[in-house]
Amino acid sequence: xxxxxxxxxxxxxxxxxxxxxLLAPIDQGFRANVGFSQRALDPPTExxxxxxxxxxxxxxxxxxxxYELVGERRHVQDxxxxxxxxxxxxxxxxxxxxxxxxxxxxxxxxRIVEVHSTxxxxxETGYLPVFQQILDSMRFVVT
Numbered sequence: 001x002x003x004x005x006x007x008x009x010x011x012x013x014x015x016x017x018x019x020x021x022l023l024a025p026i027d028q029g030f031r032a033n034v035g036f037s038q039r040a041l042d043p044p045t046e047x048x049x050x051x052x053x054x055x056x057x058x059x060x061x062x063x064x065x066x067y068e069l070v071g072e073r074r075h076v077q078d079x080x081x082x083x084x085x086x087x088x089x090x091x092x093x094x095x096x097x098x099x100x101x102x103x104x105x106x107x108x109x110x111r112i113v114e115v116h117s118t119x120x121x122x123x124e125t126g127y128l129p130v131f132q133q134i135l136d137s138m139r140f141v142v143t
Contacts, residue, residue, distance in 0.1 A: 002036060002113060005137035007130060018116070022134065024127070030096070032119035032127050034134055044110040046081075052104055052112055053083045060102065064089035070099075078139050081106045088121050099124035101131050108142040 006012070006022060013021045018035030025031070041048050061067050068088045075082040084103045091098055099121045105113040115135065119127035 003139040004134055027123060028120055030120050034117045036115050038111055038113045041106055041110050041112045049106045056104060060087060066090035077105055080140060097121035107140045
């Protein structure tokens, strides 16, 4: 379970991949979004979390056309270890470049919360502070 602050003019939705999806108003034909999912931390160790980080980076580089790693860093959010990667890549639906902040949070002994914040690369500087505000507001409820 996660608690977050939602920007006033954003909507809440979901997809098969992201049971919680925050959606910005349409801007230049695209809705910036922040998607949340969770999965098991397997194995439930620091090594398991490091393996999940490597898996995220490998999958992004393999699956995203025109993938460009902009930066990465470790972080602590609400007392839990986190890893954030900032990247850009091209959508399959056309010549559209997007910017993304993908984050993994090791929450509790056995769970990873994964968050993908995505906007048009042309609007990246305007959305990065909004993404940061959402991510900074996150509080994890461990049961």
